Structure formats: structure tokens, C-alpha cells
Amino acid sequence: MTLIKKPVTGMKDILPKEMAVRNYVLDMIRETYASFGFSAIETPVVEHIENLLSKQGGENEKLIFKILKRGEKLDLSAPTTEEAVTDSGLRYDLTLPLARYYANHASELPSPFKALQTGSVFRADRPQRGRFRQFTQCDIDILGEASHLAEIDLILATSLVLSRLDFHHFTIRVNDRKLLKAMADKAGFPESDYEKIFIILDKMDKIGRDGVRAELLESYPENMVDSYLAQFGEEGAEGGLTEQDLALMEETGSPLPEIIRTVDAVKQGDYRVVYDPTLVRGMGYYTGPIFEIAMDEYGGSVGGGGRYDEMIGKFIGQSVPAVGFSIGFERIIMLLLERGFEVPGSAGKTAFLIEKKMPEEKLAAIWAEAMELRASGRTVDIAVMKKNKKFQKEQLAEAGYTDVREFFSRS
Amino acid sequence: MTLIKKPVTGMKDILPKEMAVRNYVLDMIRETYASFGFSAIETPVVEHIENLLSKQGGENEKLIFKILKRGEKLDLSAPTTEEAVTDSGLRYDLTLPLARYYANHASELPSPFKALQTGSVFRADRPQRGRFRQFTQCDIDILGEASHLAEIDLILATSLVLSRLDFHHFTIRVNDRKLLKAMADKAGFPESDYEKIFIILDKMDKIGRDGVRAELLESYPENMVDSYLAQFGEEGAEGGLTEQDLALMEETGSPLPEIIRTVDAVKQGDYRVVYDPTLVRGMGYYTGPIFEIAMDEYGGSVGGGGRYDEMIGKFIGQSVPAVGFSIGFERIIMLLLERGFEVPGSAGKTAFLIEKKMPEEKLAAIWAEAMELRASGRTVDIAVMKKNKKFQKEQLAEAGYTDVREFFSRS
Numbered sequence: 091m092t093l094i095k096k097p098v099t100g101m102k103d104i105l106p107k108e109m110a111v112r113n114y115v116l117d118m119i120r121e122t123y124a125s126f127g128f129s130a131i132e133t134p135v136v137e138h139i140e141n142l143l144s145k146q147g148g149e150n151e152k153l154i155f156k157i158l159k160r161g162e163k164l165d166l167s168a169p170t171t172e173e174a175v176t177d178s179g180l181r182y183d184l185t186l187p188l189a190r191y192y193a194n195h196a197s198e199l200p201s202p203f204k205a206l207q208t209g210s211v212f213r214a215d216r217p218q219r220g221r222f223r224q225f226t227q228c229d230i231d232i233l234g235e236a237s238h239l240a241e242i243d244l245i246l247a248t249s250l251v252l253s254r255l256d257f258h259h260f261t262i263r264v265n266d267r268k269l270l271k272a273m274a275d276k277a278g279f280p281e282s283d284y285e286k287i288f289i290i291l292d293k294m295d296k297i298g299r300d301g302v303r304a305e306l307l308e309s310y311p312e313n314m315v316d317s318y319l320a321q322f323g324e325e326g327a328e329g330g331l332t333e334q335d336l337a338l339m340e341e342t343g344s345p346l347p348e349i350i351r352t353v354d355a356v357k358q359g360d361y362r363v364v365y366d367p368t369l370v371r372g373m374g375y376y377t378g379p380i381f382e383i384a385m386d387e388y389g390g391s392v393g394g395g396g397r398y399d400e401m402i403g404k405f406i407g408q409s410v411p412a413v414g415f416s417i418g419f420e421r422i423i424m425l426l427l428e429r430g431f432e433v434p435g436s437a438g439k440t441a442f443l444i445e446k447k448m449p450e451e452k453l454a455a456i457w458a459e460a461m462e463l464r465a466s467g468r469t470v471d472i473a474v475m476k477k478n479k480k481f482q483k484e485q486l487a488e489a490g491y492t493d494v495r496e497f498f499s500r501s
Numbered sequence: 502m503t504l505i506k507k508p509v510t511g512m513k514d515i516l517p518k519e520m521a522v523r524n525y526v527l528d529m530i531r532e533t534y535a536s537f538g539f540s541a542i543e544t545p546v547v548e549h550i551e552n553l554l555s556k557q558g559g560e561n562e563k564l565i566f567k568i569l570k571r572g573e574k575l576d577l578s579a580p581t582t583e584e585a586v587t588d589s590g591l592r593y594d595l596t597l598p599l600a601r602y603y604a605n606h607a608s609e610l611p612s613p614f615k616a617l618q619t620g621s622v623f624r625a626d627r628p629q630r631g632r633f634r635q636f637t638q639c640d641i642d643i644l645g646e647a648s649h650l651a652e653i654d655l656i657l658a659t660s661l662v663l664s665r666l667d668f669h670h671f672t673i674r675v676n677d678r679k680l681l682k683a684m685a686d687k688a689g690f691p692e693s694d695y696e697k698i699f700i701i702l703d704k705m706d707k708i709g710r711d712g713v714r715a716e717l718l719e720s721y722p723e724n725m726v727d728s729y730l731a732q733f734g735e736e737g738a739e740g741g742l743t744e745q746d747l748a749l750m751e752e753t754g755s756p757l758p759e760i761i762r763t764v765d766a767v768k769q770g771d772y773r774v775v776y777d778p779t780l781v782r783g784m785g786y787y788t789g790p791i792f793e794i795a796m797d798e799y800g801g802s803v804g805g806g807g808r809y810d811e812m813i814g815k816f817i818g819q820s821v822p823a824v825g826f827s828i829g830f831e832r833i834i835m836l837l838l839e840r841g842f843e844v845p846g847s848a849g850k851t852a853f854l855i856e857k858k859m860p861e862e863k864l865a866a867i868w869a870e871a872m873e874l875r876a877s878g879r880t881v882d883i884a885v886m887k888k889n890k891k892f893q894k895e896q897l898a899e900a901g902y903t904d905v906r907e908f909f910s911r912s
Contacts, residue, residue: 127882471538
């Protein structure tokens with residue numbers, strides 16, 4: 091029987107060229123966040139099925155790869171259910187496992203704890219171009235810090251990563267769950283409908299103000315809908331915070347003004363931080379400021395996050411301040427590859443081509459020379475000379491081996 | 502309902518201190534192998550269940566985490582089997598996925614292809630101290646190179662990694678599947694029994710020559726067993742290759758003499774390469790030289806590998822030369838942690854402690870100063886001053902923040 095060559099549906103093999111870019115970006119991420127005092131940590135990719143299905147994951151809970159129980163615990167001899175035959179699953183994000191991790195290890199960690207995670211997450215999504223069922227996420231979170239210092243830290247560090255990867259002219263849209271709620275409240279919507287209303291509001295980008303208005307009118311009276319929309323100012327209006335904005339922020343105790351002004355004063359890259367009252371972010375667990383990075387050269391978002399002060403409480407029964415940012419690692423890689431990004435130092439390597447039958451002492455001398463060059467930081471590949479040496483050299487040149495030396499048994 | 506704080510059975514959360522060591526070692530591995538011309542690649546952690554169960558994995562096939570089918574493809578409404586309800590599983594090693602990868606992408610890869618993989622593998626083993634169900638493997642393989650240049654490359658590169666991590670006095674034991682077979686053949690054992698005999702021979706370390714002899718005598722006549730054991734020389738004898746060894750290697754075309762002599766001539770670290778005729782390595786897929794690293798400070802093996810020229814053929818129907826080395830990454834980390842290894846640069850960091858109510862302009866100035874220090878390569882953490890500042894400073898010092906600066910709203 092021949093085995094299956096392709097990866098499983100929706101997952102991918104990573105070729106050397108892409109892998110080099112991925113490792114370069116991961117190094118840059120690690121180095122930059124480390125300079126802000128973030129510590130790298132890791133959780134297992136396998137998580138308790140009970141945690142995965144605890145309503146922290148929104149739509150992602152429908153996309154879980156579930157793992158079969160093993161040994162005596164598995165009974166397939168009679169009709170059964172998914173619940174009865176599985177005990178765990180692959181994580182669909184890094185936030186839930188981080189909350190579990192912090193709940194489990196808080197006494198061993200500094201407070202506040204600044205965590206950096208880069209790892210694979212899994213979603214059994216319908217396969218589509220550029221979206222995979224296993225992909226890398228990169229999350230930074232600050233746990234145990236109630237003040238908006240945490241938000242400022244995350245926004246400045248993340249923008250610095252993007253600037254160092256030569257991304258500019260991006261926009262960080264910020265909003266606050268408290269403002270979203272206050273605006274819905276002012277319009278007179280019932281609190282139980284807030285999430286439903288936010289889902290409609292979230293479409294402002296796609297269907298415009300008229301579209302949102304039409305959808306809201308399906309369920310609510312005109313005066314309520316119009317008093318709601320009036321609070322959002324002019325469509326497409328951007329810029330500084332208005333008097334009205336500031337009044338609402340003051341009223342709700344939202345730290346957005348200080349976050350926006352501090353980032354604006356300190357930022358080094360060419361990007362903007364903009365208040366966007368229509369920013370919703372899907373996850374119901376957010377409790378305060380939320381943010382999203384929009385990049386001009388890419389239609390969608392390349393990262394986002396927010397404050398989620400209640401999630402760790404699901405594990406330990408008492409709430410812990412938490413705020414996090416998730417970078418769209420795969421999108422960043424895609425943009426860099428499209429741009430033809432070359433990893434520094436990927437050229438200028440040395441190849442030693444040696445004849446097939448080389449006397450042992452000569453072979454040892456060649457190796458010794460290669461070891462010396464390698465010790466000095468140079469890449470040296472030793473390969474047997476092929477019949478079609480011209481083609482071999484072309485291949486080597488393509489892989490960055492611009493210095494090719496040949497060794498013959500007789501010389 | 503409270504969620505579950507502990508990781509799933511047998512898997513572990515990685516705390517910052519261990520993670521820093523792991524990342525340091527991974528960087529060292531990546532850098533060193535890169536200098537030998539190895540390219541990093543990656544395969545999905547999820548693999549086709551058909552591939553995982555194709556008898557390439559030996560005992561590991563009993564330890565697979567299997568993934569439940571999804572949607573319409575899953576039927577639990579009647580008695581069923583594991584086979585019918587699963588379509589994939591978590592990989593138990595990196596070798597099988599690499600063979601699939603190479604079969605799938607050979608036309609896009611250089612030949613020979615030198616691959617470096619570092620990634621998680623999964624085995625539903627009985628949980629025990631120091632062994633986890635998810636762990637990191639680090640594999641280097643050379644595909645498409647029939648000559649023993651490949652073995653020399655792997656041994657020299659791997660020893661260099663260990664030397665750079667400050668491991669010395671280790672022994673690389675080498676043998677050749679061809680020699681193992683020739684010796685069994687000379688004794689007159691039936692070919693169909695070879696694997697069974699090798700499993701007994703493999704116990705030489707533990708039960709000694711007398712133990713092996715006793716076990717063989719249970720199934721084979723005394724003269725056959727003694728003629729077999731006579732070929733292994735004195736128990737515990739080590740050192741150079743004997744005339745008898747060399748004759749057998751010549752006869753079977755084994756490249757061990759040249760591999761051992763070249764490594765000996767070129768090696769830079771303080772380690773030995775030793776022919777060990779009793780070295781077996783469990784996996785049935787090996788076809789030529791095999792090797793294993795024994796470390797004095799650790800009872801067992803910290804790595805091993807060998808030539809497996811037939812595995813890729815299971816995917817594409819024609820054999821491809823392949824030789825690989827798997828480093829016991831987790832054991833190396835364990836040894837480094839036991840040794841109290843400190844990652845270079847983990848001390849001498851700066852912390853800015855700021856009063857809780859800091860005027861906005863001052864906050865911006867503090868941030869700006871931090872950003873400047875970070876840009877110069879320094880780690881700067883900004884944290885709110887706590888009531889118990891003494892304890893806070895002790896905690897910071899423990900985390901490597903030896904330079905602590907305080908900022909007050911009034912000064």
C-alpha cells in the first residue's frame with residue numbers, strides 16, 4: 091500500500107523559504123517583546139474538552155478537533171455521543187489556555203505577569219485560500235495589571251514589532267466595551283439585546299450606516315435606532331476625540347483618552363491610533379478597551395485584542411485583570427512573502443563540492459577547513475559533485491551559495 | 502461551573518525560566534545546523550491516520566492520540582470502531598511526516614536536501630516523572646545522499662551542538678544494520694528471526710552477555726548461540742576496530758571505518774566515536790549505519806538515528822537515500838536545568854517603577870525614555886509601584902531586573 095503524500099485537508103507543509111521568513115519574524119517578535127519585559131511561555135496544544143467548550147471561544151467552539159478517549163475509557167460498542175468518547179481537543183486559540191495557565195501558576199509568576207506566546211492553534215474551518223486549519227498565533231498578554239499602563243505597553247510594543255518588519259501607515263482602531271454598552275443604553279435598547287446589536291453595528295465597515303440602520307429597524311423602533319446612530323457622528327469621520335466623545339469617556343471611566351494621547355506622544359513609527367466607536371471585536375469576553383490593527387496594504391485586520399478581566403475568574407472564582415493582543419502572524423507572513431521579503435544573511439554562503447571518490451586524508455582536511463569557516467560564523471555546505479555540475483551550481487546559487495569551491499581527488 | 506486549572510494528563514505548562522532555556526537551546530540548534538547548510542522546515546502536527554498506522558512507528562503506533570471525524574462523516578448512532586470514527590491523529594515522531602513531506606515536495610527541494618525540524622510530538626504513554634505526552638523533538642535529516650558524507654555531516658554537526666551547550670565526554674556509539682544481519686547470518690539464525698534476536702541483543706547493556714545468552718538459549722541451540730556471541734569480542738571491550746571488525750565491514754560494504762576515522766580526525770569537542778556491535782536501535786526501518794549518543798552525566802541516550810533508505814519509497818514507490826538524527830531535546834533541557842544553567846543576558850535588566858497617579862505628560866516622558874533604552878538593546882519593564890515596594894524589588898531582582906529606577910508624580 092502506498093502512503094498518502096499530501097498533508098491532511100486544510101493543513102500545510104512549510105517549505106524552507108517560507109520557514110526562514112517565519113523564523114525571522116518569530117525572532118523579531120520575541121526580541122522586541124523581550125525588550126518590554128515579556129516572558130515567553132508555552133501551554134500544551136491539547137486542552138481539556140470541558141475548557142474548550144466553556145463558551146469562552148464563541149464560534150470557534152464549533153470548529154474543535156476532538157481527541158478520542160483511549161483504552162478502557164473508550165466504549166464504541168453501543169450508540170454513543172461525541173461527549174462520551176472524547177476527553178480533550180486541540181486548542182482553537184491561545185487565550186483560553188493562558189487563562190488556565192495563569193490560574194494554575196499565579197503563585198509562581200511575577201505580578202503583573204507579561205506573557206508572550208507563539209504557537210499553533212487549530213480550527214476545523216472550511217478550507218479556503220490562505221486560511222489553514224493549523225496556524226500560528228502570536229499573543230502577548232498582561233495579567234494582573236488593572237491600570238491602562240497595560241494597554242499602552244501592548245500597543246507600543248506591537249507597533250514597534252510591525253515597524254521593525256517595515257510595515258507603516260497602519261491604523262490602530264480602539265474602542266471600549268463600556269462605551270459600546272453606554273451608547274446602547276442611552277438609546278434605550280434592552281441590555282439582553284446588546285450582543286445582538288453589536289453584531290449588527292460591527293457590519294458598519296461592510297454595509298455602511300444605512301445598512302446598519304435598516305437591520306436595526308427590523309427589530310427596533312425608528313426613534314430608538316436613530317438616537318443610537320446619532321451618537322456615532324458623521325459616517326467615516328475620523329480624527330481627534332470630540333467633546334461628546336470625551337464626555338462619554340469621562341462618564342464611563344474609560345481610559346481611552348489617556349491611552350490615545352500617550353501612544354501618540356511616544357510612538358516612533360508612522361502609524362495612527364484612532365477612536366472608532368463602531369469597533370466591536372467578536373469575543374463576548376472583553377470587558378474594557380478593545381483594539382484592532384488595520385493595514386492599508388491588506389484589506390483586513392492584522393491583529394487585535396482587548397481587556398478581558400473576567401476570564402481567569404472562570405478558573406479560580408475571582409476575577410483577575412487581563413489584557414491581551416493577538417497578532418495575525420500568518421497574515422504578516424503572507425504580506426512579507428508577497429512583498430518578496432528576503433531574510434538578511436540568506437545569501438553569501440559557501441559550498442564545497444567534492445569528487446565522489448576522495449581519499450580519506452583529503453576528505454578530513456576538507457572537513458577541517460569547513461569546520462573552521464563555520465566556527466567563524468559562515469555557512470558551509472559540503473556536497474558530492476554531480477555529473478551535471480552546471481545545474482548543481484545554479485541550484486546552489488539559488489539557495490544563496492554564491493561562493494562555490496571545488497575539490498578533486500588528484501589535485 | 503469552574504474550569505479545569507491543570508493541563509491535560511501527562512502534558513505540561515512551561516514556565517518562563519524553563520522556556521528561556523528551551524528557546525536558547527533551540528536557537529543554538531538552529532544556528533549550528535544552519536552553518537552546516539540545514540534548512541528549517543515544518544509539517545503539521547496532525548497526520549493521516551493511515552500513515553500513522555502504516556507500521557513505520559513500531560511501538561509508538563499504540564500510543565497515538567486519534568482525532569474524531571467531524572460533521573456528516575461522523576456516525577456514532579450505532580456500534581462502531583476506532584477506525585470508522587477517526588481520520589487523523591497527532592504525529593508520534595518527526596520522521597514519518599518528513600518522509601511524507603519529501604515525497605510530496607521533492608521537485609521543489611534541492612538534492613540532497615538537508616532538513617532541520619524542531620516540533621512537538623505526542624505519545625499517549627503512561628505518565629511518569631520526566632516523561633510527557635507532548636514533547637519537543639529535534640530532528641536533522643539528509644535526504645537524497647547515498648554516500649556516508651551524510652552520516653559524517655550529521656555526527657559532526659550534532660556533536661558541535663552538544664559541545665556548544667557545554668556537554669563533553671559523551672560517546673557516539675555506531676553500528677550498521679548490515680553488520681547486525683551479517684553476524685546473525687554467520688551464526689546460522691533464520692532470517693525471519695533477526696528482529697527477535699536483535700531485540701534480545703539490545704538488552705546486552707542491562708542483562709549482560711550471560712543474560713543475552715540465556716534468553717537466546719530458550720529458542721536456539723547452544724552451538725548457534727555461542728558462535729553468535731563469539732563474534733562480539735570481549736564483554737565491555739572498547740577501543741579501535743579489530744582486524745575481525747574491519748574484515749566484516751569490508752565484506753558487507755559498511756562505511757563505518759571511514760565514518761569513524763573521519764569524525765575522529767576532524768572532531769573539535771572532547772567526545773568519542775565508538776563501534777558497538779551490540780547497538781540495535783529499535784526501529785525496524787533502519788537499513789544501514791545507526792548511531793546513538795550516550796552521555797556520562799545521564800544514564801541513557803540523548804539522541805540517536807541512522808540510515809533509512811526505504812521509508813520514502815512507501816510514499817512514492819521508489820527508494821530514496823535518507824539518514825537522520827533525532828536529538829533528545831527534552832533530556833538536554835532537563836540536564837541543563839539540573840545543572841542550574843543560566844541563559845546569557847537574563848540579568849542586568851532595567852525596571853521603571855512609577856507612582857499610580859502619574860500626570861499624563863510625565864508618563865509620556867517616562868515612556869519615551871524607556872523606548873530609547875529599548876532601542877539600544879536594553880530590556881525595560883514599566884510597572885506601577887506597589888505598596889510593598891521592598892517585596893516588589895526583590896521579585897524584580899529575582900527576574901534579572903538589577904537596575905530599578907523610581908518615578909514619582911511630584912518630583
